[in-house]
Amino acid sequence: MILRSRHLLGLEDITAGEISLILDTAESFREILDRPIKKVPTLRGITVLNLFYEPSTRTRISFELAEKRLSADTISFSTSVSSVKKGESLKDTVRNIEAMKIDMVVVRHSSPGVPYFLTNCVESNIINAGDGAHEHPTQALLDMFTIRRKYGKLDGLRVVLVGDVKHSRVVRSNIWGLKTMGASVAVCGPSTLLPYEVERFGVDVYTDLDEAIDGADVVNIMRIQLERQQAGLFPSQREYTNLFGMTKERLKRLKRNYTIMHPGPMNRGVEITPEVADSKSSVILDQVTNGQAIRMAVLYLLSGKKEKEKEEDDE
């Protein structure tokens, strides 16, 4: 089993076999993270560019650490779209940096489709670290990895994704991945934050949190951004918390061995109470650790794949 593509652009077109391969590979890297010396020579001589056009501390640090633990050479370029707008085009920027002999590019950008766009600009392997509200494949992979580690499987589990479904790339990638792996997926949020025809993803759709989580195994809670309230998508933070905040009382509705997840950063007291966030069933910190293993696995699996190899595969 190998990955078909030399890039990781999203989970929409990835097979169950490929996801299993990534999760299995991550298991062995996860084990390395528990060793006193957490570094392996796997990517020695490979240069990875972390291209972050959106402010992100967590994902960038997670990728950088994963790269370093694989002994890759790394370079990070962080900027904001607004500051770049007047200057050089994205294509020119990436081409210029690639001319310094880069092998892989990890990209975060506010425009959906940018990772795909880059595959036409440069020869490097492209890893999507989040493109607008489109996809965030490594986040969904680490979420699935975390779930699989606890339950030993993904198929047959009931997973509820709660919050700003409309603007969330994490939700989209989770839907594609979880459904491919046979989980049953529900989304829940205020109707103004559920995108048009969201049911066509093949998910159950709820606007009542208590109904949504009834009998669920996993609840993955998305961060709600204050700017959505300013844009008039819900009337107040207070009302949001009353309707969609995950509280201790609500946990009773879940299955006995339930799991609480959050991709971070959390707004404690808004979408999740501190009690729930810090409870025994919360795997929020495990998600962060597992993110390392997943990113190491993805970097490793893609690193050997060059254009030439792809052509041979096609024959």
Next chain:
Amino acid sequence: MSKADYDLIISGGRVIDPALGFGKEADVFVKDGKIAQVSTETDKTEKYAAKMPPECVIDASGSLVVPGLIDMHVHLREPGREDKETIITGCQAAAAGGFTTVCCMPNTDPVIDNQETVKFVLSRAEEADANVFVIGAVTKMSKGEELAEIGDLVKAGAVAISDDGHFVQNPDIMRRALEYARMFGIPVISHAEDKYLSAGAIMNESFQSTRLGLKGSPSVAEVIAVVRDIKLAEFTGSRVHIAHVSTAGAVKAIRDAKAEGIHVTAEATPHHFTLTDEEIGKEFNTNLRVNPPLRTKRDVEEVIRGLVDGTIDCIASDHAPHAEEEKDVEFDQAPPGLIGLETTLGLVKTQLIDKGYLNWADAIRKMTYNPARILKLPGGTLEIGSTADITVIDPEKRWTVSETKFRSKSKNSPFIGWKLKGKVDCTILAGRVVYQNK
């Protein structure tokens, strides 16, 4: 008689002139830049042809001979963005697409909201390979705030007014524009898009925008705007023309309004009767970013139905050239618009005629007589005495849209690589051959 009786003969073609209800094999004779004769007595043509130099006799056997096509919605970018298109290159593209007349939208820099700019465009067009008519702005700078000097614009030659690219969001301003335009007998062309509903939108709002995470403009943004302008046209008794209809709801609103006798007309573009928003996610091709956005399959079907039942009067390209560097960017950073002058005819044949929706006479009517009638333009007919603007079409010619063959200065077409049927053989402007397919 030493001099030839005619300057040009187009012989052996099937002549279609919807304005005259004419559709049979005939020879067209041109003299002094005018249509001198359309004759079905084709056996007599030879004696005239014999006296003429061979290049003045066009063999159109197997081809269609139609009035020069009219595109009532193009962006020529001059003045202001001559790097994208000029009046000269835009008209070369028009000629290559079979159009002898184009109407240019006023969203240039400066905006065509004053006499001087109208005169500038018309003077530049004197040397061009197509007739150019100017659509003036509704409001100063197309800002939607104060009426432009519409009387002045008309005096300088404007045939309609539009703030195309923008909806005249304030209904009171639109009401005044309609009332005022009526004094001059010109329609107001509406780019129907409620700005509040479409703010920040990159594509159509549908499952595709949901899937891709791109901000969508809901179809109701168009429907509301169309309904409002229809109601204002009804109330004022003025004429409104709806540009680039893209939604099922707008088609229905226009159909109902026409049934009630309201003075509304409409156009549709080839991309809106051909492409859906499902194309966007395949490669994030920025040439698919256009406004109004590509809609759903159902919208495309209803736009076609509107063309079939006459709800939609015209086919117009909304030719919108953009520079390569502007389109070679992130999808949501690319300016909306695509070029269409050179692919319209092929798409009409391939998507509408070959699929059995329209016959040639209906299609030609929507690209000649109907726009001419709406804008009161000369032409759009082969009537004897009218200017000899003629398009000769090879209806069965198969060709592939190629980036290198565009006459337009810009190449932003989503149809590059498409195999189409139906191509211009020859375009004649006032008796002069301005394009010939080799």
